[in-house]
Amino acid sequence: MFKATIDAYLLKDSVETLSVLVDEARFRISPEGIAVRAVDPANVAMVSFDLATEAFDDFSADDCELGLDLSRVSDILGVADRDDKVHMELNEDTKKLMIQIGGFSYTLSLLDPSTIRAEPRIPQLDLPAQIVLNGKDLQKAVKAAEKISDHMLLGVEGEDFFMEAEGDTDRVKLTMSRDQLIDIKPNDTRSLFSLDYLSDIIKPASKSNEVTLHLGKDFPIKINFSIANGAGTIGYLLAPRIESD
């Protein structure tokens, strides 16, 4: 059993955080809310998505798992205005999801969850540096780096957070000191990341006023932020690239 009502914009934002990495996802539903763990096909990035029942206008569910084609859900949500309400209800017999938005009723076929890649194991990592900054600042740096290179170095030097990209001929560097950041737990660290992935992940993160980065030395980066006034949390884990000197 699954039955829930939520603001359309919240569901749109939620689906976007997943669809930057995967096309299909297993939604693990429980009386406490919805959780998704997914890895991209190349095993480079991982997302942990949690949306508690507080994010919903009403929510009642038993434990179950729904396989969803994210682009179909996006298509359907495309007709909704951002302040519309979306009502979802699982039809157990037909194994279809009924979605109601602004007078429209959709009947959406579900995917068999067993055909979707299994949930990944989330690695335990010791990432000594933490940086809290506005998502917009992160996005601006990623966009600047993209003009120069396809990789980007993120790091902490002394008390400063820096982002740097180097192309064949040109170089760009953005340094942010403690007073330009929301918070920093400094620790000399630096890791190189693919901009292909970073720029996708940054899209949903850029809407958040407070994004937390966890960094190590040539270690994966953790990018965390919350949605739905804290009722939802998103965590990305992105593997580093090897830095050549």
Add this chain to the structure above:
Amino acid sequence: MFKATIDAYLLKDSVETLSVLVDEARFRISPEGIAVRAVDPANVAMVSFDLATEAFDDFSADDCELGLDLSRVSDILGVADRDDKVHMELNEDTKKLMIQIGGFSYTLSLLDPSTIRAEPRIPQLDLPAQIVLNGKDLQKAVKAAEKISDHMLLGVEGEDFFMEAEGDTDRVKLTMSRDQLIDIKPNDTRSLFSLDYLSDIIKPASKSNEVTLHLGKDFPIKINFSIANGAGTIGYLLAPRIESD
């Protein structure tokens, strides 16, 4: 003889109602105004366009027929601001149409009307159900249906008007009751239409607050609305598709 002045936005809207179906059209001009009857190349849809002299700032004409390339006229109108005036005058000797907009003078070559498909005969149809609704609602339903299928069912069930589309796996339905419509003359009817055509026809209709649909059982649909504060009327007739069960 033909000489007329009209608001640019009115001429733009008029040309759009025709150009969704045909590239060239015969404009039948008389002292009473302008009329066009045209069928699309596949003989699936027909448009009846009538613009009375009241729509014009000034209008004087003898009976004549002008063949126009609608995309050229659209191009020319593209330079006009919506509140510009357009002055048109036929040069009988050169068989060219002089068009003046905001300081520009265009000399537009006419097409030989005999090279354009003849006017269709408009069939007499008995369509028992009538629905009057806002053009925007119709457009929203068509856009939702396009995400699911390439055909759309329109019908009346009891006192309600419904629009429904079914894809290989998913389904969408919008039901509008009497109080969500401007008016309805109910009669159980349903017909299936190609979304290719519906979505084109809906573009000009969506600007109208009051669109009238005439529906039958597996019969063509008539879609009527007015432009230019009632001085112009547009009627589309769209053939049904065969519904497979």
Add this chain to the structure above:
Amino acid sequence: MFKATIDAYLLKDSVETLSVLVDEARFRISPEGIAVRAVDPANVAMVSFDLATEAFDDFSADDCELGLDLSRVSDILGVADRDDKVHMELNEDTKKLMIQIGGFSYTLSLLDPSTIRAEPRIPQLDLPAQIVLNGKDLQKAVKAAEKISDHMLLGVEGEDFFMEAEGDTDRVKLTMSRDQLIDIKPNDTRSLFSLDYLSDIIKPASKSNEVTLHLGKDFPIKINFSIANGAGTIGYLLAPRIESD
């Protein structure tokens, strides 16, 4: 030595005036400001660009020449808001240009000026007619002409300036009398120009309230306007096409 600070929007506008004709340019820098003279690869159009030190917040330079890839500079300026300040500084040792915008530091490789086409000699021309008009009017006429033809006639007839284009079948003409122009020094003249070039040149000129045209009989046209509150001047010279009758 070269060191300067300028409004980002001014640098953007400056680069645009050049990049409509060339991809790379030699910036001739002196204590008085920056000058560029460039011809397009087909030798059809030429630009003279001068930006005096008054356009800068601060400016100090010895005589030197910088070779710049204009699309890279545009890319970099793309991250700037229009009211950001841009600080540039030449590193003599590395032969790189340091560019600072809103927290970002760019290190831009310079091109060897000797690999960029040499400065053209600017021909002395006797162009008897002068027309001063709003850049927007010029742009509107060019856009209207593009819908009809790939060439455009510019000329003066009596006291009026006219722009005319003729396609295989259609024709458009815009006549502007003295009271629709800012100024005119009339002299019967007419020359035909390629719209490919005119429409590119018009882009930066269209932002100017006062564009001066110098016209002759089958002679090049000079299109002059100023930027940066008069601290910068732009002059284009465009060769005529042969008019066939």
